Amino acid sequence: MGLGAVLGLALNWAGAEGMVDSGVVGTVAMLGKKVGDLFLRLLQMLVVPLIVSSLITGVTGMGDLRTLGAIGGRAIVFYLSTSFFAILTGIFVVNLIKPGEGAELALLEEGAAAGVVAQAPGGIGVVLWEQLESLIPKNPLAAATEGDMLPVIFFSLLIGVFIGIAEHRQGSADASVVRRFFSGLFDVMMEMTLFVVRFAPIGVFGFTLYAAAGKGPAAFQVLGWYVLSVFVALVIHATITLPGILRLFTGRSPIAYMRSMTTALVTAFSTASSNGTLPLTMQNAEEAGVRPHVTSFVLPLGATINMDGTALYEAVAVLFIAQVYGIDLTIAQQGLVALTALLASIGAAGIPHAGMVMMVVVLNAVGLPTSAVALILAVDRILDMCRTTVNVWSDSIAAAVVDAKE
Ligand code: ASP
8 A cells, every 4th residue: 555655646746837747647546546447347246146145145044033132133233323423523623623614606616517416316315215126136136247236135034034944843954954064065155265365455556556646635625624634623523432442342452452453444545345255254353352243233234324434424525515515514414414423334335435325315414506516526445445444434333242242
């Protein structure tokens, strides 16, 4: 990562000074992205078979449905409460720093790429209902091919549960064959993950080179205070709130745990995808001693719905936009921002820039123009990298907490 950043920033600087042709800088940046994308594809290739086999093996290994219910219940309570803490931190910091007050709208508009704004998905009710609907796949195989994680998770859970029921009720030896098949597949997928991890340094180098050479420090100048606000709030959440929770509920040392999670965190930062990072998150958490039946359930679900960093970012970004437009949001309106930011983070997929697309929901809720998303487009990649790292860090802590409580 360091090598990519140094090389990229040097190139970007040389390009700006006219020492290197800007076309060359662009080409190197694109090459970095291509190499990084290759690594991300390798990771994504693992995700569906890994999640399916690990969830099914995890559920059949629990033996008792009540255990599953307890683990799921604790995980969801953790997800909602930490995301909420994250949002509160964001709202506090953005009200303190007020990054939008000095920002000149005209300057921002100049920097904004015109017209790249997602369609508003509709009100909160519609979003919630769509989430519920999308949980149930019309065709589980199609959902797996599309990489739709929630329906895949839902269906895999059901398969695990019903293998147990078939074995129990009918003493079905054939159902046991299905269980053994998925447990074997899981072993194979874990081996394959170990193999792919070896390429992580190359992928991380590529992505960092791309970000540093392609964007350089210029993107931060206009939006500097805004980037700083998101960053400060993310750091508070990641280094105070989350480690505090880890220490309180598990007695583990946050530093030691963070060290065990390094590969996953660095990959999250460079790929900006919690979904892509998932195989490494599972791998690292298990190496840190979290039991497989917990990681196999808590982490895939977390990568899909638990996004503390994204929730915090949504809140800060929307309040920033309101400040830029000179609109004073009341406490009640800020409460609405908090609530919709939580929903948007649950609905956002674990892929790059998903959080920015979902921001339309939050802007809508408080009546701000959805086209305002374009204003902050320029710095979304770097913020995405930071918030994804926090998302994965929070998932990892959820796994440790649920494991300790069980
Ligand atoms: N990229 C983030 C993730 O994968 C989602 C987001 O855009 O906020 O966790």
